[in-house]
Amino acid sequence: MTLAKAVTIFAPEDLRVVERPLGELDPARVRIRFGAGGICGSDMHYFRHARTGDFVVKEPLVLGHEIAGTVEAVGAKVEGLAPGTRVAVNPFRPCGHCPRCREGRANLCENVFFMGSASKNPHMQGGFATLFDTTPEQCVPVPDSLPIEAAALAEPLAVCLHAVKRGGDLAGRSVLVVGAGPIGLLTLVAAKLRGPARAAVVDLAAAPLAMAKALGADAAIDLSADPKGLETIEAPDVVFEASGTAAGLASAIRTVRRGGTVVQIGNLPGGDIPSPMNAVMAKEIDLLGTFRFDAEFAKAVDLIASGKVDVMRIVTARRPLLDAPAAFRLALDRSQSVKVVLTAA
Ligand SMILES: [Zn+2]
Numbered sequence: 258m259t260l261a262k263a264v265t266i267f268a269p270e271d272l273r274v275v276e277r278p279l280g281e282l283d284p285a286r287v288r289i290r291f292g293a294g295g296i297c298g299s300d301m302h303y304f305r306h307a308r309t310g311d312f313v314v315k316e317p318l319v320l321g322h323e324i325a326g327t328v329e330a331v332g333a334k335v336e337g338l339a340p341g342t343r344v345a346v347n348p349f350r351p352c353g354h355c356p357r358c359r360e361g362r363a364n365l366c367e368n369v370f371f372m373g374s375a376s377k378n379p380h381m382q383g384g385f386a387t388l389f390d391t392t393p394e395q396c397v398p399v400p401d402s403l404p405i406e407a408a409a410l411a412e413p414l415a416v417c418l419h420a421v422k423r424g425g426d427l428a429g430r431s432v433l434v435v436g437a438g439p440i441g442l443l444t445l446v447a448a449k450l451r452g453p454a455r456a457a458v459v460d461l462a463a464a465p466l467a468m469a470k471a472l473g474a475d476a477a478i479d480l481s482a483d484p485k486g487l488e489t490i491e492a493p494d495v496v497f498e499a500s501g502t503a504a505g506l507a508s509a510i511r512t513v514r515r516g517g518t519v520v521q522i523g524n525l526p527g528g529d530i531p532s533p534m535n536a537v538m539a540k541e542i543d544l545l546g547t548f549r550f551d552a553e554f555a556k557a558v559d560l561i562a563s564g565k566v567d568v569m570r571i572v573t574a575r576r577p578l579l580d581a582p583a584a585f586r587l588a589l590d591r592s593q594s595v596k597v598v599l600t601a602a
């Protein structure tokens with residue numbers, strides 16, 4: 258029997274690398290050897306609280322949905338993928354036949370499989386494992402010249418490409434991103450691909466804001482240094498809320514221009530949170546959600562492989578997969594970390 262080593266969350270702060278048996282490879286599946294994996298904000302929520310938003314860990318969960326690796330073996334019925342092929346692994350597998358899939362919104366699939374998520378029971382196991390099995394459809398080959406860490410970050414870029422699509426036409430518009438974590442920063446990058454006149458980023462920490470500037474933000478507003486920093490800017494047309502905090506959402510609603518658009522990307526704390534909803538009414542704000550992605554995954558791989566988007570610029574540290582607990586603690590320290598990537602060795 259093949260044993261994988263898998264980064265597994267059992268309870269809050271109880272993250273361990275445990276051996277996980279892999280059965281015979283299903284004839285329709287592909288076995289992937291882990292190459293690299295990005296630690297996501299949702300992974301860190303699972304680490305700290307054994308939940309993210311409304312998704313609660315009820316059984317051991319292997320984390321990891323920002324994954325790339327190498328095809329180790331292919332099942333007998335798999336065509337077009339050979340062992341040794343380097344791939345970005347799409348964590349998302351829609352059913353293809355539910356009403357949401359049929360109307361072209363597969364990211365909202367009612368029977369979705371999403372790696373490393375407790376959104377369903379039994380949970381869907383993730384890719385922070387030395388070996389794991391997936392479907393060939395989830396494997397997007399990448400050029401040999403592309404660092405495997407960059408391929409792993411196709412997933413968060415795909416999230417952000419979908420988010421900016423939800424934000425509508427950004428050409429010539431002013432954009433504000435609330436929260437300069439990895440998703441906020443990649444939302445900035447994705448928004449800038451759509452030709453906004455101006456893109457600003459707001460956060461409470463100086464280090465990620467410096468990175469926002471380096472990535473082309475026209476303004477980086479540090480509310481810890483200037484608590485009224487949002488009151489002095491011209492009200493933006495579109496605000497992307499990527500902090501996942503009630504305060505961030507309130508700021509987005511208060512700051513957006515009358516008749517503007519707010520897109521909620523961040524995973525807010527579970528349960529109900531108070532928000533200034535009368536402003537949504539009185540300013541006639543379009544308040545939109547955005548969730549995961551669909552075709553944007555392949556587009557993200559393309560943008561990264563072609564060099565149009567350099568996702569490695571947000572990577573602040575690389576740590577071995579088997580040192581994941583320490584890597585998670587490092588990732589939680591926003592004074593020194595933006596994106597921490599786990600590597601095979
Ligand atoms: Zn993620």
Ligand SMILES: [Zn+2]
Nearest residue numbers: 352355358366
């Ligand atoms: Zn479906």
